[in-house]
Amino acid sequence: MARRSSDPARVREKILKLAMEEFARTGFDGARVDRIAERSKVSKNMLYYYFKSKEGLFVAALERMYEEVRDQQRELSVRAHDPILAMKQLVEHTFQALESNPNAIRLMNEENKQRGRFLRKSKRIRDLYNPLVETISFILERGRVEGVFRPGLDSAVVYMTLSSLCYHYLSNRYTLEIALGKDLASAASRKAWVEHVGNIVLLYCTAEVPSTTAAKTAVMRQRATSDADA
Amino acid sequence: MARRSSDPARVREKILKLAMEEFARTGFDGARVDRIAERSKVSKNMLYYYFKSKEGLFVAALERMYEEVRDQQRELSVRAHDPILAMKQLVEHTFQALESNPNAIRLMNEENKQRGRFLRKSKRIRDLYNPLVETISFILERGRVEGVFRPGLDSAVVYMTLSSLCYHYLSNRYTLEIALGKDLASAASRKAWVEHVGNIVLLYCTAEVPSTTAAKTAVMRQRATSDADA
Amino acid sequence: MARRSSDPARVREKILKLAMEEFARTGFDGARVDRIAERSKVSKNMLYYYFKSKEGLFVAALERMYEEVRDQQRELSVRAHDPILAMKQLVEHTFQALESNPNAIRLMNEENKQRGRFLRKSKRIRDLYNPLVETISFILERGRVEGVFRPGLDSAVVYMTLSSLCYHYLSNRYTLEIALGKDLASAASRKAWVEHVGNIVLLYCTAEVPSTTAAKTAVMRQRATSDADA
């Protein structure tokens, strides 16, 4: 009913959404406050009223992004299945999450480019634990108990391994294509890579444990197929 | 006959060097033409005379960076040794090369952020083949012949695997540290990761080939040690 | 029936106090309405409710300042003593009043800078008579009757003389220090100046009246001492 736009929380939200897009698309330096204001149909000063500065807006956008990622990973937890399947699904899910969230990748890259300077300003982000590592721990433990994974595996190492392989493919697509002369955007190419990542992670988790022969063989059979596609 | 001003090629070189630094440090949008001019002690007009525009300068800097990377990889070719050792050395060398060349990482990230927009403008870069993939092919072939690596391995996949794992650790250090709550900058941490990458790549190359037992066992022994460190 | 919020008059007062400070410190243009609101812990709207505009607030602050100055001068009236002593005390008091009231100086300067534009808007200020001039009249008259001051002295001229000499020393301290290369902030320097002003005013009031020899000699004795200090 009011002439002025209704709900402050809604306005904040709209600004934040558009800010995430702008910052992801152009980086912190490339982002234009004017553009964010214009697109969110809010006058520039409101933007400063809510977020105090361009930096403040960026930090808020980062925080929101981290929350979204965490929530997404929380709801899609794959604790149910058998360890090997669970791990494969986890890889797939991680890849898909990153793929469907290009803004997250770009914001993280931006943050790394700035040497974590914005991260350091946000208590909220530091307190956002990553449920993925926990999920991995859970799967690793079950696998160990069931005798398909070897003992002594570090969930952090597994996390870094699979996320590096997923993230880099998506993040560095253009320079990889130059280096390899291949198209990485095709569905086939992506599918093959996800399978490759799953294989390699499982290989690492099952390696050298004698009784895993059956599992490993299954894994390798899949890999053989997918590698041929790539 | 010679003028006192240092010859044009040298000037170009100096500009390029400072431009690489500036672009790597601050990204394309954050980079300031004035700063590059000032630091290279060349008037701004010279900069435009040689490179036509900020974009032109960025492309030239990218080209130069790719050449340097290629040359570095060429001279350190590890074709000599036995396949398993060669692969391990290749991983180490790749990591070290990236680590000692943070500008290269940042420029590549920048280029990916811009969706390859500058890359596309440079014929020279597209023509720059990457000797690393060739080296990997060579090692894989020798490994296959010697019976330590399984057949059917794709050098591109191996390349992507090892470079993802090395690159991501260095490039995304800050967000990884947030996600894991660990310090990735320590020498111990880096060493453990390089060994982990070596292990995982070798695991992939030797997997499921029955006769590789000896090789695999050797690999795993090392891994056991390094994993304990991490 | 009473609301918990402190009564309007008190709020007005608080705002006014903080406004005087802000306007004195930074001038009209430098003053920030937000800052005044924040410091007086009153919402900006209240400020506009009470004073209508930034100008209105400034005028109110000016008025209040003039009232304070007048009240201060009223309560410290020195009508009691013998004329020469009274005049000396008046000078001292004037200097001290200005010195302890730097805001008054700055607000007056601001007002003069604006060519009296705000003064003209305030009937109240125009109606505020200055008791100082009256006091001077009183002292001059008594001095004339007692034969120590010469006749025909204009209280306005005496007022302007002594206030110029006191005011300027305090108001233009920084540029005077540049011009003279001296420190005017020291206690010794200030004391010497006040004595000098007293001497000069008395010299003017007693000049050339033959029978004043005694008074003049006394004055000069003091001057000799204080001039030596300066």
Added chain:
Amino acid sequence: MARRSSDPARVREKILKLAMEEFARTGFDGARVDRIAERSKVSKNMLYYYFKSKEGLFVAALERMYEEVRDQQRELSVRAHDPILAMKQLVEHTFQALESNPNAIRLMNEENKQRGRFLRKSKRIRDLYNPLVETISFILERGRVEGVFRPGLDSAVVYMTLSSLCYHYLSNRYTLEIALGKDLASAASRKAWVEHVGNIVLLYCTAEVPSTTAAKTAVMRQRATSDADA
């Protein structure tokens, strides 16, 4: 012949002139860079090209003003005449200089309001000696030798006395008019004040020296006339 405006020095000069006006009229905070740029018909960036910042421009304007004042006082030195006449002329000249230079007064006031913060930034200003004090020294010395002035006079005190009395009349005209209910702008009023200042300064210089009776009597005769006018 050139399309772009001819002489850099001329451009700088034009900017400076307009800047002095703007700063004098509105003070530092009230001054608008845009306005200065527009009036001097120079694009805003040129202004920053030459003076680096609004502050830089203000400091430059202050410097220029001090130079002008010094030059003006230098050329009009009154060292020639007999001491009493010389002093009277000096007072008149000082008053006229300030009166014809309202920008100087306003810039000095501004500088004092800012507590000398700009002055401190300028080595040039600190090095600009004030020839006025020297002239006063000269006159005082001659007066002492001729026996019309008493010995032990401090040129700095005389300088402060006369400049306070001249400056304040002009600088604080509006608040003085309020305090006194008089018009200070009229020619008669100004003339009377200048004579008063002359009288008072001479009184101070000649006071209590027995043999000066003649001189003093002359002075007082003039004063009697002028005081009647006021």
Added chain:
DNA sequence: CATGAATGAGTGTTCATTCAT
């Protein structure tokens, strides 16, 4: 009386780029 949210014109400053010499 009192408040949080909103406005829009402006505020000092910077940028990549070009011109005349």
Added chain:
DNA sequence: CATGAATGAACACTCATTCAT
């Protein structure tokens, strides 16, 4: 080849003021 001076659009940010509740 080389330079100092110039451009103009943009940039992040701020201000006094007002509206709806």
